[in-house]
Amino acid sequence: MARLVMKFGGTSVANIERIRNVARHVKREVDAGHHVAVVVSAMSGKTNELVGWCKEASPLYDNREYDTVVASGEQVTSGLLALALQEIGVPARSWQGWQIPIRTSDAHGSARITGIDGSNLMDGFAKGEVAVISGFQGVHEETGRIATLGRGGSDTSAVAVAAGIDAERCDIYTDVDGVYTTDPRIVPKAQRLEKVAFEEMLEMASLGAKVLQVRSVELAMVHKVRTYVRSSFDDPADPRPGTLICDEDEIVEQQIITGIAYSKDEAQITLRRVADKPGVAAAIFMPLADANINVDMIIQVVSDDSTTTDITFTVPTADFERAKVLLEEARDKIGFGALQGATDVVKVSAIGIGMRSHAGVAAKAFKALSEKGINIRAITTSEIKFSVLIDAVYTELAVRTLHSLYGLDKA
């Protein structure tokens, strides 16, 4: 029988009635002849409550204890879903990360999965049992302590389990019915995509689409796990298929641009009149790298006096204040005239594998945006995407403009 992983997030298991609904989704797949492993998140709100308690007990908390506390949320859901399944006649048992085991690194709070032993789950399948697995967590083998994967880690758990048991596919059930060409709240004409290539989904997730956690997409890509994003609020007896994330070879009619993403989680820093000498870039960016601050877009413009340059780059909004302090501390070493910052900026990106084989895709966008009077503060491009940094007030206008420009509006 084919093996299947189903993952349900916090809103899908928010109370017992919803957990019963999840059980009906699982029963449908069992009745269809699948061996099913279900990965669950904590009931919505629970993780925040637990995190709040940790912060209250110890503002700079020990991540190992944080993991012990927070992992309890998924433990509760796994037991409750196993009970709800048994109640409708589906044999099931719960599995915690340490019972399977799901092995992780020791980076508590944001651990990486280092291996999954699928044999216990397989034994359960042989007995006709559904495996209900606590998402977001595993165990560090040397210390035997619970380690969590970071927020949203249950998507990653699901894909890792799918790889670990060589599942036919991994269905990520969420509160939306698939992946859209862009955020439907901004563009009502956004379309649900039938298929998205792994690489595209990875860029979309990285660039602001919140439907899947970035690491889960990476993992799906590496292990070629065919992953569906679909709605847990569909009728369990007749659900819609959702969006398939798969190898690009499976996608017959490739669009040039597949989706438009945006992220408000960017802040801009500009250093004016930086001495134009060797080593200056290292002087700027090494202190930020040492502090684990991720620098994204970088542009350098020669100043009017042509002996100095202006350097502009972006950092995550959460790191903005810290980055400014670090740069001021290094001011003498770097040698700059002024530091300017802005948080009212947004990064808008267009993603599509078709860009590889088409020239001038980005240039067309720059023209369209300038025609709408939108000033581009910075640009980055890669093989399958380009991003522009613009004033935040133009977010909706820019997203709609690009969405229409690349023919993504619903007919």
Next chain:
Amino acid sequence: MARLVMKFGGTSVANIERIRNVARHVKREVDAGHHVAVVVSAMSGKTNELVGWCKEASPLYDNREYDTVVASGEQVTSGLLALALQEIGVPARSWQGWQIPIRTSDAHGSARITGIDGSNLMDGFAKGEVAVISGFQGVHEETGRIATLGRGGSDTSAVAVAAGIDAERCDIYTDVDGVYTTDPRIVPKAQRLEKVAFEEMLEMASLGAKVLQVRSVELAMVHKVRTYVRSSFDDPADPRPGTLICDEDEIVEQQIITGIAYSKDEAQITLRRVADKPGVAAAIFMPLADANINVDMIIQVVSDDSTTTDITFTVPTADFERAKVLLEEARDKIGFGALQGATDVVKVSAIGIGMRSHAGVAAKAFKALSEKGINIRAITTSEIKFSVLIDAVYTELAVRTLHSLYGLDKA
């Protein structure tokens, strides 16, 4: 350094402020030079919430999944207390039952501890760490599944850990400041006992005193764990000693009666006109035993016609309805005239090791109660206690009468 176990119940860890207070109690003992293992319950209310969810998901729930869900409550507290300890400079780490491990039987929901490996905890002590242990739970070694010890099981966990690490003593912190001669809500003149013998405490706990779980006292008695009952609401800097439960040899001035207990958790069943023939007792009590219904007091009175007898006995109130059904089903086999039941009864008991060496202790009580017009429905006695079953309306009067009779009123 001497090893010490401290146990804190649900009301003592009900919120972060109280958990901080617990941390201060622990720090006091660490500062005094002890190696400390702390056993914690779930935050008060949490276990009921989790049990409620299990029942909602599956009214006749699978105890293994129930255990998985319910054990999460203690996991949360253990992590939070470890954080609160670290926050005041006391090195600490949390331990779940499966990490130590605390091995249990597979009787999920009411498992027995079969063994504790203290070596991991000892390694922690050697590093100067306080061990914060989730109470109420362990792991069944063969299946690797979490098993809980039943409600109130954290007391048992604490005593078992104390035995497992050969602790100097075990301090059970609770919301009262010790063991009293009787319930102070009924008898304001009740006195806190300085010391109680294991055997006496075992009878008191079995007969209705709720301060400690019966199994924890059994375990303390078997392993000779000196156990204090004391208040977590005392000033952490200057707490009162509480009551010591210890070997009777440690108690110099032994009273005849140490305490008066009462239990409303008894129901009376009387079978009228039972044929007075061999095997009738077996016909009555075997079906109840098979259904795990615990029969306590039994009396048999020859009826007026002297060819039949009346048989009266008590069962736990929770099993009363079930017992009546079983007896009616066996009516033909037993052969009785009528079944009468009463739940408005109470069992009042007097406990004291001194009874062993004094005659007529119980007789004195029967006389005192009859002088107050209290009718005794049934009596049981053992070497160190006697119990009378009376109408529930006389509970307070009977307890006060016996408390005065044996000189237990505060001077």
